[in-house]
Amino acid sequence: MKNRKPSNFPPGPWPLPFLGTVFAKMDFRTMAKLAKDYGKVFSLRVGSEKMVIVSGYKMVKEALVTQIENFAERPVIPLFHRVFKGIGISLSNGFLWRSHRKFAVFHLRMFGEGRKSLENNIQQESVYLCDAFKTEKGPFNPLNIVNGAVSNTVACMIFGQRFEYHDERYQTILRLDTECVKLLGSPRAQLYNVCPQLFKYLPGPHQTIFSNYKKITNFLRGEISKHREDWDPANPRDLIDNYLTEMEKKNSDPKAGFNVEGLVIASLDLIEAGTETTATTLRWGLLFMMKYPEIQKKVQEEIDRVIGQSRQPCLADRAIMPYTDAVIHEIQRLGNVVPMGFPKKAVKDTTLGGYFIPKGTTVWTILSSVLYDPNEWETPDTFNPGHFLDKNGQFRKRDAFLPFSAGKRACLGEQLARHVLFLFFTSLLQQFTVSKCPGEEISLEGEIWFTYAPPPYRMCVSSR
Template sequence: MDSFFSLIGSYVDWDFKSLLLFTVVFIIVADYVKNRRPVGFPPGPWALPIVGNIFSIDHTKTHEDLLQLAEKYGDVYSLRTGQERVVVLNGLEVLKEALVTQGDSLADRPDYPLQTERSHGLGVIFSSGHNWRQQRRFALSTLRYFGIGKKSLEPVILDEFTHCAEEFRSFKGKPVNPHLIMNNVVSNIICFLVFGHRFEYGDEKFLKLMQMFDEIVQIQASMCAQLYNSFPALVRHFPGPHKRLKLIWKDVKDFIRAEINEHKKTMDPSDRRDYIDCYLNEIQTSKGQDDNTFDEENLIICVLDLFVAGSETTSTTLRWAFLYMAKYPEIQEKVQAEIDRVIGQSRQPSMEDRANLPYTDAVVHEIQRMGNIVPLSVPHITNRDVQLGGYTVPKGVIIIPNLTSVLFDKNEWETPNTFNPGHFLNEEGKFVKPAAFIPFSAGKRLCLGENLARMELFLFFTSFMQNFTLSMPAGVKPSMDFRFGVTLAPKDYEICAIPRQEK
């Protein structure tokens, strides 16, 4: 009898192992059949079953890994993130072909679960189709109305620099971490345009908001975010940064909603003070119209998007600027000499000065190139079958424009990995902008905040160089190490801003 049960036990054990083996083999074969590369599809590295290439990419330097893969597989290659196929584009010609020549076919955004839960297809950054076109058109026209790209916004930016300069002078040349200060400085310009007012640098509520935005750009580019977007039904039940992200979005939306409610109390339809006033007015005038996308939920997401597009990238660029000026004091001196010669110390800079400050302008652009603030742009998705680089990319494939591959292309730049303002100067010392300078991406999805960013960067940087000399604390060398996220930011550091001659 014992031998009988022993035989049955061994059979059941063997049968379970067989079932397990069969299940594993079935999953692998099914995954291969479902995800095998279509005919004419771009090549790429081998992917693990189920998870794809998620674990084969270093998420602390994704842009560098993608650049190395381009050397092996070419300017157009593919990856898998979970069950999604992704095509990575490298090089100026390929990006122009995709984003400009075939821009209509790549104008939409992928439906990432983390973004969908944040914006529900609303706003101007992650929306697509009619909603995107209507909201972007309204945002651009409204922001132009309030001065973006016009001389009327200059006093607002320069006034904010005055507050900023007072803050830096209060440290009397001692080391200071410029991170939150610069976030506050740049965000105040967006606050003026959107809310109609600025926030003091010591405002605890606003500082908390800036810290939350900083967390957002880190979490959204993490491996945890990749796993959530690939397997949302599974990952959402586990603890992780995605839960923190949802809490942050709730707090940010509550902050914006409170501002909107204050506007409702004091709004005068005949006196539009800012973007929120204009939007609330548009909600009223658009009621009942076909294909209307204007409502309060869309307003909240649009305001949130404007903050992301108009503050994080510019403040990060300025923090890189401080580091590069401290690292290359001889370049800083040349900038200051040019500013002293053209503007002097008796007045503030103006956008009209840019034409007479070619070296300063070149330095600003080289900071943007080397800073590489948005290294992988924002993902696109094909809305029809397209031909890219000789390959067939079907409808519904995610597209990653690798801006790093263009900004550091050895065929486009004389010394791509060296800080060299000469990249933007001709033989006569006049400013020139090469076609490969595309830090704001290109085509129909060109960064919404480009014009504002260009104005802020020039005026803030020139004002800083006019008023301060930047250096590292005694005995500290500038570290150019980055912190990878949605934006490529310098690791936190301290800087000494030493006032130049008093006016």
Template sequence: MGILNALPTFFSQWLDATSLFIFLLVFLLAADYIKNRAPKNFPLGPWSLPFVGNIFNIDPLKPHIYMCKVKRYGNIFSLRLGRDKAVVVNGFKMVKEALVNQGDIFADQTAFAMSTLRNFGVGKKTLESTILEESRCLLEAIMEKKGLPFDPHLLLNSAIANIISSVIFGQRFEYNDTQFQKLLDEIFEALYLDGSVWGQLYNAFPTVMKQLPGRHNDIFRNYKKVVAFLTQQIQTHRENWEPSEPRDYVDSYFAEIIKRHNDPEAQFDDENLCYCTLDLIIAGTETTSTTLRWALLYMMKHQQVQEKVHEEINRVIGQARQPSMDDRPNMPYTDAVIHEVQRISNIVPLNLPRLTTRDTTLGGYFIPEGTQIIPNLTSVLFDKNEWETPDSFNPHHFLDASGEFVRKEAFMPFSAGQRICLGENLAKMDLFLFFTSLLQKLTFHSPAGVEPSFDFQVGLTLSPLPFQICASMR
């Protein structure tokens, strides 16, 4: 009897809890709908789930492919990434309008970084000797392999990182420096995770993901170690700093800290110096190193292309001297090969999102302030209206009928406009001088019985899976 008397109370409590749950659910759904309701004349897009948006519609292994496939909405469409509204821009003409015609002005510290890097030789001939000396060290390290198979990732990463290190810290590191190699490994792993599904989930739901276990926590652990290393380097630098004789980027930043110490909005301090330095290392290392790995893969696969590059090097440079940036105008085929590697490897398929700083229009659509704009560079580099054979490796995309190099406006591996990649000028020098230096002395081929694989892994960049390569003296 007591049990029967308790039943109404039990069901009443159960109904109250259920009603409360339903009320909260409806309330949250309504709040989510109201908050994320698209404004008038906002780009259309695929249906999205409440709270999470389109995150689970996107293949984390091939996010750029999804962006190209959503064709029913045209070259500009909207997505919802967790809490944030985003607009994806496809095709050369629309991406050009977004990046060039409506590009944002550089942030203050980016402008400082650009001008300071130029002062220390980035994009100038003054850095050429540093790159050539590093390419000599790289050649020696490869020759020590004596034609046996090896993974070029570590050597290429170290060589390229040493160039930006010479600009930032005024020094290089030996390839067998364990602390330096650990730093590069931690940066590489953090970048990979940052672009993985773990990084995407964290960016969409930072408050929730902070409380959960998962590989996204490795991103912060790795960056913490990297920051500790850079902080130590900066502190050592300060101990030997002579304000009247700046040696490198870090010295110039020290001077800027003192110059702007009364300006609280300038944000020039040791913490920002550390993070600016990290940004420069990433911008100056990861993309160039990855592109060179793709270049070696394509040379292994296309031996006839490699032979033509060898012939042009023999004709223009010979074997008695090192390459020079002055040789580049006289080497249209080699220049075209480098550009085609950059195009087809497509290492930054989705340009880093940027927030609109004000209400604007794009492609006739209204884009409110605070919207993420995601330029889909894949759609530009493989635009059938701009490239004769977009899905094939074809250096003739950058050559005219007489064999002269042709610049293509749709060539956007570094983005475009005022927010162009910080490391572009350095990357151009690195790619030409390292590539020609390597092919001047070496022939690259696959290990016996191994076919080159062009499968990739997705992180912050599209990078080739680890591979083995053989290098023989010419």
């Protein structure tokens, strides 16, 4: 009775009793196939949970922008809820979410404008990144170095320090995190969402996810304790120090949720949301440059013309480097690192695409269907920087460029990610040419984890 579809609910495949449509894999390719059969707004049922899947630029924009207030909350997804507990930033709601999001946005802005500015930190990190590339003598997989470099830009903000790429403790944390991102996308782990009461006693990938996150949160608790020992509210060093101050200020307002547990989860949110996404994008970028050497050459020509070889790239260069900017946008479009977006919940009864969506329904706005929408892009399946260039070779913005999503829950680290991508990408191509290793083929067939990642690859780099 509970699972009966309300009238005028979006159509979808016939669900099995109890299990629902759990055998429809929750990945963007399956969603694209189902959208062909059932339309831009269709429904699925996972266990007893009804969900609505929204595809294509027009419909996703309608949900996230036109109806900005209606899909601004997160649903409870058991697999995530066990770890994130509805607190922090990414998976919280209401006043607690607003207070934490405001705090994080403010901190990111302060950090960007402060004495040890964001730009300096990223430039400094790009020196370490290039040095690490230089020490590689033969073909190598850039995964660990890129993860280490990107995570340091987030670590500087949270912990006020960077970690060496061979720091065993921190590398272990990154490895555990990457493993979680892989497993979260696996259909077997998603079975936990069907019946958490049962699966919490059964072995399976969900247990690895929980145990990895336990180790990550223990690491964070340790860092927070260290901060508390020499915390000086008059001289905040990083996000943790600022959060400790906020905890004192908001002592009388427990609903804002500023406490040690909130700090652990908020830090986890930023590391989780910031590292894997940005690092994966950069790895797609290097892979596309290996695959399309003529495009790499044009980027290098622009770098040589605008920046030269005697100074480091800086953020002001981006405005006068339309080709490089277009290439980075195209990497983000075709790389499509968060293809499913992140789930929302209907805040009230509403209508979308002519269908009725009851309050509380989980809604997925599929970002890959926007980034690959054949009505918006001239060559949706091909790497084509021309998507972002006008006929005079100047950069042109595109409405359907939504890798960071849109609306109230849109990515709050967009500026940081864009800065990191520009400075790391230009620094690397200023100093190196990347190419495929002799005898090895380049595949652009990505791996579907929770993110969409390039297949493991090795590359050869030569100094310029």
